Amino acid sequence: MDAKNQLMQERTNLLKQIAEFAQRGESHEVLAAGERLNRVESLIERYEKLVHDISNLNTELLQNTRVDSKDRKVKNLKRQNVVATGRGIGKTIRMDFLHKTSEEGIYLENIRGSIYQAQSGRKVGIAVATERKPDRWFLGLPIGGFDHAVLLCKPENRDTIEICLPKSFFDEHGEKMSQSGGQIKFNIAKRGNVYSILVPGTDGVNVSKFVGDYAQLN
Numbered sequence: 001m002d003a004k005n006q007l008m009q010e011r012t013n014l015l016k017q018i019a020e021f022a023q024r025g026e027s028h029e030v031l032a033a034g035e036r037l038n039r040v041e042s043l044i045e046r047y048e049k050l051v052h053d054i055s056n057l058n059t060e061l062l063q064n065t066r067v068d069s070k071d072r073k074v075k076n077l078k079r080q081n082v083v084a085t086g087r088g089i090g091k092t093i094r095m096d097f098l099h100k101t102s103e104e105g106i107y108l109e110n111i112r113g114s115i116y117q118a119q120s121g122r123k124v125g126i127a128v129a130t131e132r133k134p135d136r137w138f139l140g141l142p143i144g145g146f147d148h149a150v151l152l153c154k155p156e157n158r159d160t161i162e163i164c165l166p167k168s169f170f171d172e173h174g175e176k177m178s179q180s181g182g183q184i185k186f187n188i189a190k191r192g193n194v195y196s197i198l199v200p201g202t203d204g205v206n207v208s209k210f211v212g213d214y215a216q217l218n
Contacts, residue, residue, distance in 0.1 A: 004047060004091060005110040008098055011040050012107045036198045044095070090128040093152050093160055095125070104214050115145050120218055122147040122167070127186065135190035140183035145154050148217055153188055153195075163188070163195060163207055166216040175197050 010213035014037040021029040036142060071134055098108060108116040116124045125146030137153040149170070151163040176199050178185040187198040188207075196204030210216060 004095060007040055007044050007047065008095065008102075009109060011037065012102060012109065014040060015102060016107070033042070044099075048092055048095060065200050070112065089130060089154070093128050093154055094126055096160070097150065097152055097162060101217065106217055108217065114141060118148070118217055119154050124148045124150060124217055126150045126152065128152045128154070129188075131156050137186075137188040139186040140181075141186075143179060143182055143184055149186075150217070151186055151188060161190075161195065162212050164210050164213045164216040165207065166210070169207075169210070172198075173205060176201055 012088075014033050018030055018033045018037065021033060064194060101108060107119055108126075111117050112125065114126050116126060118124055123146045125141035125148070127141050127149070129137040129139045129152070131137060131154060134156075137151070139151050139153075141149055147167045147170075149165040151161075151165065153161040153163065155161070174184070177197075178187070178200060189196050189202075191196055193208070194206055195208050196206050199205050
């Protein structure tokens with residue numbers, strides 16, 4: 001488990017402990033756990049700042065690097081920097097989402113990669129994508145690896161759209177969705193104020209009602 005997931009898991013455990021101590025009236029334990037929680041949250045903030053600084057550094061490197069069409073090494077370096085920047089942004093977006101859900105009392109524990117487990121025992125796949133085309137996002141999650149799905153779609157100059165799809169959505173549409181490379185593919189389009197998943201054989205399935213609906217993840 002990497003440092004990010006260790007911190008998030010520790011934060012989740014401490015929040016649970018504080019709630020339990022408070023119910024039992026154990027004020028000393030509440031204070032002790034609260035102090036540790038403050039240190040953990042401070043580390044999370046430092047981690048997020050580090051990811052942000054690395055993202056900015058990579059962006060500056062890309063802007064200052066002149067690519068010689070005959071120099072393959074420089075081209076490869078540029079590609080690697082783009083990938084590193086994208087991964088850093090994705091981690092930050094996912095961490096922000098996990099922070100918000102925990103504040104709502106919904107704790108998601110990382111199992112592996114993009115798959116998390118809810119308190120109910122059901123698995124939640126969390127995919128992240130930035131806007132490659134205006135109002136379009138392309139995401140993927142492993143086939144059979146999740147019950148619910150969260151699609152975090154980051155527009156260029158707006159807040160992240162958080163689409164929380166329940167198991168019932170996949171019971172109805174899962175078999176029709178595109179699959180490739182062992183993944184279910186999500187093609188998200190924004191038309192006006194409506195968010196749709198472009199499922200083959202349909203004009204698009206409206207998923208606007210699932211935006212920000214964390215309750216679907218229990």
